[in-house]
Amino acid sequence: MTETFLGLPATAPPGVGHLRGDEPFPVAARRALADPQLRRNLRHATGTIRAKSSAVISEVPDWPELRAAGRAIKSDTMARLPELLEQLEAAVTAAGGTVHWATDAVEANRIVTDLVRATGADRVMKVKSMATQEIGLNEALEAAGIEPVETDLAELIVQLGRDRPSHILVPAIHRNRAEIREVFLREMPGVDPALTDEPAALAAAARRHLRATFLSTKVAVSGANFAVAETGTLAVVESEGNGRMCLTLPETLITVMGIEKVIPTWDDLGVFLQLLPRASTGERMNPYTSMWTGVTPGDGPQQVHLVLLDNGRSAVLADEVGRQVLHCIRCSACLNVCPVYERTGGHAYGSVYPGPIGAVLSPQLTGVADNASLPYASSLCGACFDACPVMIDIPSVLVHLRARHVAERRAAHRMPSAEAVAMAAAAYTMDHPRLYAAAQRAAGLGRIAGRALPPPLNGWTASRDMPAAPPQTFRQWWSERRRDDRP
Amino acid sequence: MIARDVTLARLRAALAAAPPTPVRHRPGHRRQGELPPGDPELVDLLAERLTDYRAQVYRATGAAVADTVAGILAAEGATAVVVPPGLPADWRPGGIEVVVDDDLSADRLAELDAVVTAAAVAVAETGTIVLDAAADQGRRIISLLPDRHVCVVRPEQVVATVPEALARLTPGHPLTWISGPSATSDIELNRVEGVHGPRRLHVVLTDG
Missing domain, CATH: 3.40.50.10420 (NagB/RpiA/CoA transferase-like)
Structure with missing residues (x-):
């Protein structure tokens, strides 16, 4: 028996099953956001549970x-x-x-x-x-x-x-309740056709x-x-x-x-x-x-x-930062407080584990490459960490998984991404004061250019507005102030 | 056996690759409430919490339990009630067909209107009664299929907290923790009483 295991790989293989979506989170989320009924149902339900939960927690x-x-x-x-x-x-x-x-x-x-x-x-x-x-x-x-x-x-x-x-x-x-009544009327054999949508009747x-x-x-x-x-x-x-x-x-x-x-x-x-x-x-x-x-x-x-x-x-247990996700007791408190979940619902996450906990559990169970969009499906606001009854630091694990994703992609592709090039350029510019000042003046001109970046950087502004540059940079204001205040 | 050894080997390899810091101290938490078991204020709290989750609560002197139970069953319109073999004889209601559980079939139990049991322990803060399948509570099935459950709780069985209740229970026994009647929050997260378990829970609190 023992010899069988001598050749075991150091890393355990990823999980299989309903852990992967058919499409990345942003694509699925966009469709969910376009469904006003879904958003109303989610807002009502998560709002109800948040109020009930905080009331009984305050008793303890x-x-x-x-x-x-x-x-x-x-x-x-x-x-x-x-x-x-x-x-x-x-x-x-x-x-x-x-x-x-x-x-x-x-x-x-x-x-x-x-x-x-x-x-x-x-x-x-x-x-x-x-x-x-x-x-x-x-x-x-x-x-x-x-x-x-x-x-x-x-x-x-x-x-x-x-x-x-x-x-x-x-x-x-x-x-x-109305949608549930319709499902019952359509699919439940022998159901009373006079069924109402009262929860007790359902x-x-x-x-x-x-x-x-x-x-x-x-x-x-x-x-x-x-x-x-x-x-x-x-x-x-x-x-x-x-x-x-x-x-x-x-x-x-x-x-x-x-x-x-x-x-x-x-x-x-x-x-x-x-x-x-x-x-x-x-x-x-x-x-x-x-x-x-x-x-x-x-x-x-x-x-x-x-x-x-x-x-x-x-495999999750082998990750020093990520292993705390195994502490989850599946209470779903993090879903109910998450501003992203409340707007997109669970289907957008693809895996059976939705919400903040899903965004840190699914990519670890499958390997980050198979659920690469999930660690980004968060604004890192930290409400999930505050709500978690076993104190899983979900925001830190999200950041950790983003870093793992970037490192894995860098190892897989020799050609750096547009984001990596932009970040490297920014780092170089910030290291050189004269270049930095020139770049800031150039950004001021961007006030005329509008709120979207040109290709290949337009992906960045597809889901966020480009902030308008201020009319005057801090450096300009500082040097003028010193001139005026000079005794 | 291969899957077992593979899994354990993978877990050991995972821990060896990044050894976790051993947990030497566990933070303390509250184990006992301020009131001792059976304190009248604690019994009041249990009654309040049970009522809050839509259980019906009654008070009865030890001698009046049978009459109180009979009154509950009559008000419910029950005609036949199952009791576990060890239910105290002086708790058995009169004026109704009483069936003592003797390995009754599920179909037979489903026809009965109600069940009367004792409890093992009750948790005041959470409004919970716990059954442990002792002779005065019976098999799990008898408190599950009849639509009305009448549970008699003695004051010394009432503790404040969940940890106090766990300390009194025997792990090997089948345990059922009951907090109000069957309910669901699955429709718009509103709590609705009455799904698959007994739709009515009546708790009789005795004075000794």
Whole structure:
């Protein structure tokens, strides 16, 4: 066995799955910005959640201490990740569960498909999970003739509408109640044609629609919010009860979890169970949290599997600055405060991970070259860092990834870019006072030239206005002032 | 096994390439509230927080629990209620068909109108009750399928904070943390009560 691994490359390979968009962010964002309904839906939803979240956070006397504790626990976890995963595996196995390892999405999908096939089932019910979105599990199951049924309300709206999720927590955030009603009327078998767009009526329709599925489906697939290494306990945090149904009713439960979700101790849950609901849905506590440890005889699924997914995460761990992104608990607070996300929505980011966290996670999971536009999809305002319950310094990672992108491009192309030439010219000019003064006088003439640069520099002014040069430079003002003030 | 060894080797290589600073000290955070478990003010806070998330809250003396539960079920129009095998006999409501869970099927449980359980612990600050599948709470499924959940909480079970609750719970047990009835925020991020879990949550706070 050991010889097999001697030739391992030092760098782990990038992740595969739904992590790459079909087009760069600026192209997709421009289309989203042209949709006024989308912008209204997003502004309303993110505004609502921001107000709720800040109200319940202000109730907590030790919020800064909790954030610092969350960060410390996650840093400690990442420093000991291999050992903690081995500990988790041993604890889950001792409790009657079966642990599987998947180096990438393809392997994870194959493991899950094989496990479902072994039960003889042709349908699985799913609890909302970012990991299974990331690996494209639904498509893999469908290709194998197995029907995946999303049971989270927002995921159901997305699945019925043949849409794509646009938010980590509320995948249908881009849809308003009227649009959701239309999707239900069109796609939900046996739905009451008199269905109104009242949220309560829409929720009741989903309850009726899924009830028989819950009672008859033998296999469920979930993600996990947390996995406690010392006890082997897995936790799912949810609201509707669809999670409880999937975790309690079937004979077989398969949980797919990114390896970074492990936490060291039972006591650590006390930090994250306080941080997550207040930062994500703006509740003191979400309606339901389920915790299970392997198999409990006579209660719940008797076949319990855990699939530990790498899919690019080990490559992220190798980056000293970027690895803090693995601390993310998927609360989506950074999306809700981001001025860019609020205007473009989640689809523009291409990957299943949108918003500020997506802009630092997706390029690291895939390698920066595959998501080169995402580290620039930010104004670096820093609101995400302030909102993050585990204090991930997203702006610093964005800048770090921009630098990585530039360095990789420089290594790949011998011909420098127009931007690099301009920056080199600026550096030379600033080093030479007479040249600098001349350049400033020339810039003054630019007042006549208008607000766009000529080619090949017009890319710079395509999405920003060229600032008008002042009528007088500081140097001119200074020398005139000295002349006037001279005694 | 290959995937396991490959993953662990990659993670070790990643850490060896850029060794992280070990975390020696974890910042402290608040573990206990100011009030001791069962303090009347804490029980009041639990009642307030439960109500805020649309649970119905009742107070009953220990002797009046059965009557209070019966009154709740009658007001709900329930005709059959499931109880776990270990529910204290003096909590069982009269005037209604009481079915003791004896590995009832999911279909049978889905037909029952209501469930009555005890709790393992309750968190006042978050308005949460936790079930740990002990004999007075039963299998997870019985508090999931009936549409109304009546939960009886004793004062000494009420703690202030989440860390205090975790310290009282046994990790190996299946745990369900419940904060109000089933709800969703998926439509325009407005909270709507009543999706897949019990649509009505009634909590009876006893005096001992």
